[in-house]
Structures are given as structure tokens and as C-alpha cells.
Amino acid sequence: MTEKTTIKSPMPGIFYRQPDPDDPPFVEPGDTVEAGDTIGLVEVMKNFHDIEADSSGTVSEFLVENEAEVEADQAIVELE
Amino acid sequence: MIEIEEGGIASTVQDLGRTGHYHIGMPPSGAMDRYAHTVANYLVGNDADAATVEMTYQGITATFRDDAVIAVTGADMSPSLNGEPIDTWATVAVDAGDELELAFATEGARAYLAVAGGIDVAEVMDSRSTYTLVGIGGHEGRGLEEGDRLSIGDAPAERRELVGTRIDNEDVPDYADEDTVRIVLGLMSHRLTDEAKETLCDSEWTVSPEADRVGYRLEGPDLEFEEREQPFGAGTDPSNVVDLGYPLGSIQVPQKPIVLMQDAVTGGGYATVGTVISADRGLLAQRQTHKTVTFESVDVDEAIDARRDQNARLEEIRADIEGEE
Structure with missing residues (x-):
């Protein structure tokens, strides 16, 4: 089972991997996630929106850096 | 329901x-x-x-x-x-x-x-x-x-x-192509240096992630103000003036430009250096975060004509739709 899927941002904004600059990231490569788990935040219009996994899997790679600009529909995380 | x-x-x-x-x-x-x-x-x-x-x-x-x-x-x-x-x-x-x-x-x-x-x-x-x-x-x-x-x-x-x-x-x-927004310079564009006025209209401005119904903060080059001794009643920042009512769509420059939108504060002490014309405010509102806009300077008569044209176009659309009924 090595089918890869990606989690995409449903909105443009700034991507954050952790809930607070002093907190550890929500998930790291190698972690397993369940559908509904928060994998990061996107900030837009002065609010932070949870980005959730839509299926379960193992995080293989982050496709964008922490605090990078993302566009709507941009792939953020690869799962396998 | x-x-x-x-x-x-x-x-x-x-x-x-x-x-x-x-x-x-x-x-x-x-x-x-x-x-x-x-x-x-x-x-x-x-x-x-x-x-x-x-x-x-x-x-x-x-x-x-x-x-x-x-x-x-x-x-x-x-x-x-x-x-x-x-x-x-x-x-x-x-x-x-x-x-x-x-x-x-x-x-x-x-x-x-x-x-x-x-x-x-x-x-x-x-x-x-x-x-x-x-x-x-x-x-x-x-x-x-x-x-x-x-x-x-x-x-x-x-x-x-x-x-x-x-x-x-x-x-x-075609929102993807609508990257030019017309402005009328003023009420206080005289507070900007001549160079800054040119920079305002010649630069690409990027819509920041904070942009919302209150204001559209834009990222781009610095805009310099004319040096002066601040008058009584104005704050110490060069962008400060004695309080005034802010026109809807006006551009203030606390540091980077902010275009005041539908939910914005109605007055205060920042110089408003230009105003997005009413016919183009909707186009700015459709620019996504990280997309760019360029300001084109027009005079008040052109702004009023643009508003009249938009109203006429809407009236034609309404009449066409009514004709279908």
C-alpha cells in the first residue's frame, strides 16, 4: 500500500505547521494521521483555519514550508 | 428556509x-x-x-x-x-x-x-x-x-x-485579469513626496493575508512623506494628520497602504492619499490574498463617469433579464 494522496489548502493564506510559535508542530513526517486530524493552520483575514486530513495515512512529506504563502487548492502535505 | x-x-x-x-x-x-x-x-x-x-x-x-x-x-x-x-x-x-x-x-x-x-x-x-x-x-x-x-x-x-x-x-x-484599480489622488496626497506619488501609481501592490471587509492591506515599496513640523492635533508619525472623515475606499498609509472597505472605521488621523473609485471597489474586493493590483490615477470626472457607466450597464442587464420573463 503506497498509494499517495495530498492534503490541500481550501483557501489562500499563510501556512503554519504549529498552533503557536513555541509549540511543537501538529504532525511530523512519519506520523500517522486519522481523517479529521489537524495537520496545520492557514491564516487569512486575521483568522486561523484548521487544515484537516481528509483521510488517514502516514505523513510522508510537507510540500510547503512553515509560514509560506499558499494558494487555494495548493497541496500542503503528502500522505501514503 | x-x-x-x-x-x-x-x-x-x-x-x-x-x-x-x-x-x-x-x-x-x-x-x-x-x-x-x-x-x-x-x-x-x-x-x-x-x-x-x-x-x-x-x-x-x-x-x-x-x-x-x-x-x-x-x-x-x-x-x-x-x-x-x-x-x-x-x-x-x-x-x-x-x-x-x-x-x-x-x-x-x-x-x-x-x-x-x-x-x-x-x-x-x-x-x-x-x-x-x-x-x-x-x-x-x-x-x-x-x-x-x-x-x-x-x-x-x-x-x-x-x-x-x-x-x-x-x-x-474575468477576475483573474482585473488587476488595475482606478484611484483619485487626494485628499492628502500633498503629504507624499512627488516620488512617493509616482511609486503609488507605478508599483505592483500585493494583497496581504489580513485583507478583509474592513481594509485591504497591501504590500509593496515604502512611501515617503514630505517632512514637516506636525501641526497641533496631529500625531507624531509623518503619516498622521489632524483627524478627518475617511472616504470609503480611501487609501491610508500607516506604514503600508490600507484601502478602507465596507466595514472600515469612518474617520481618524491618518492622511488618506487616494481613494479607490466606487466603480472599481468591487474589483479590489475580488483580488485574492497574494494577488497583485496596480493603481491607475484618474480625476473625479472620470470616476463619476465610471460610476454612471456601471449603473447604466446594470440597468441594461436588469432590462434584459426582465425581457426574458
Whole structure:
């Protein structure tokens, strides 16, 4: 089972991997996630929106850096 | 009745705005893209001032509990009814029990859902517009959430005859290409250096992630102010002036430019160096975060002509739609 899927941002904004600059990231490569788990935040219009996994899997790679600009529909995380 | 299943990230009930209260510090609120809001209303046979649902970046999912006639305009959020894609900028029939789902915006930032009869929320100070900062108007003064129920105003049965109407392609904005926004320099452009005035109009400005219904903060080059001894009553920052009323659409430069939008503060002590003309404010409101805009300087007469042209175009669209009935 090595089918890869990606989690995409449903909105443009700034991507954050952790809930607070002093907190550890929500998930790291190698972690397993369940559908509904928060994998990061996107900030837009002065609010932070949870980005959730839509299926379960193992995080293989982050496709964008922490605090990078993302566009709507941009792939953020690869799962396998 | 419309039952909200997913509220999106910033969906509010808006009409043309709460006008006439600016002097007490009450901004108008109202649809950020007046053109898209008005066309949506016309497509379902409403007056321009009927309340619509404005959705930002991400649309709502909602179930209609009654038959309805709807139109979705503005940003493309790939709307579907019971999973089947529906036309945008067009009149669509909805049956009781149907589920309308909008996804994220691929082009533009704000989509409008109009329903024949209008969204029937109580008027506050003569308007159904939501002003979220103080929590008045619209649905409970806030953005829509799961479980909210919106009443629909009464509409005559003949509105069904509009179903299938679609406005001409030339009247559908191509938001991806609309990157030029016209401004009138002033009221206090004299506070900028000549070089800064040129920079304001020659530069590409990037819409920041903070941009919302209150203001559009733009990233770009620094703008320098003329040096002076600050007058009595003005703050110490070179961008400070003695307090004034801010024109809607005006550009202030605390550090980077902020264009004041529908929910903005109505006055204060920052120099407003230009004003986005009313006909183009909707285009700015459709620029997504990280997209760029360029300002083109026009005079007041050109701004008034542009407003007149836009009103005439909307009137033609309304007449064409009425002709279909």
C-alpha cells in the first residue's frame, strides 16, 4: 500500500505547521494521521483555519514550508 | 428556509449597505462587490437592495427547505446542486430538499447567493447588512455557521419563469485579469513626496493575508512623506494628520497602504492619499490574498463617469433579464 494522496489548502493564506510559535508542530513526517486530524493552520483575514486530513495515512512529506504563502487548492502535505 | 450545513470561512448576509449613518461612525457594510451582488439579485427578479449571502474564499453548504429560485455570481466557487454542477451568473430552480454546495474560490474572492424574495433577516438601522465588528445586522450580527436557518422573503410564483436566464458573457467579469484599480489622488496626497506619488501609481501592490471587509492591506515599496513640523492635533508619525472623515475606499498609509472597505472605521488621523473609485471597489474586493493590483490615477470626472457607466450597464442587464420573463 503506497498509494499517495495530498492534503490541500481550501483557501489562500499563510501556512503554519504549529498552533503557536513555541509549540511543537501538529504532525511530523512519519506520523500517522486519522481523517479529521489537524495537520496545520492557514491564516487569512486575521483568522486561523484548521487544515484537516481528509483521510488517514502516514505523513510522508510537507510540500510547503512553515509560514509560506499558499494558494487555494495548493497541496500542503503528502500522505501514503 | 435555508439551513446552513457548512458556513464557509466568512459568509455574511449583505445588502447594498447601511447608508446614512456615516456621521455617527457607522460604516455602510453591504456587499463588497456591488456589481456581482446586484446582478445576482436581478437574475432572481429582486431589487438591487435585497439581501444576498456573501461568501469569501470558501462557500457554504446548505439545504433548501422550500422551493426557491436562486442565482450565484461573483467568484467562481464551483457551485453544485445535489452534486450536479450548476451555472453561475444564471437563474437556477431549487426544489425543497435540494442541497447547494459551493467549494473554494478558484477565481475571485467573493461569491454571492441571491434567492428570489431576498434573505429575510430583520433590518437594523434600515439595512440587512451584517457588520460583524459590532455584531449587528444580518443573521445575529455574525458570519454564518452550521445549524443557522435563514428565512426567505415572499416572491411571486412567476419568478420561476426566470429559470435558465444567463447574462451575456461580456457582462461576466474575468477576475483573474482585473488587476488595475482606478484611484483619485487626494485628499492628502500633498503629504507624499512627488516620488512617493509616482511609486503609488507605478508599483505592483500585493494583497496581504489580513485583507478583509474592513481594509485591504497591501504590500509593496515604502512611501515617503514630505517632512514637516506636525501641526497641533496631529500625531507624531509623518503619516498622521489632524483627524478627518475617511472616504470609503480611501487609501491610508500607516506604514503600508490600507484601502478602507465596507466595514472600515469612518474617520481618524491618518492622511488618506487616494481613494479607490466606487466603480472599481468591487474589483479590489475580488483580488485574492497574494494577488497583485496596480493603481491607475484618474480625476473625479472620470470616476463619476465610471460610476454612471456601471449603473447604466446594470440597468441594461436588469432590462434584459426582465425581457426574458
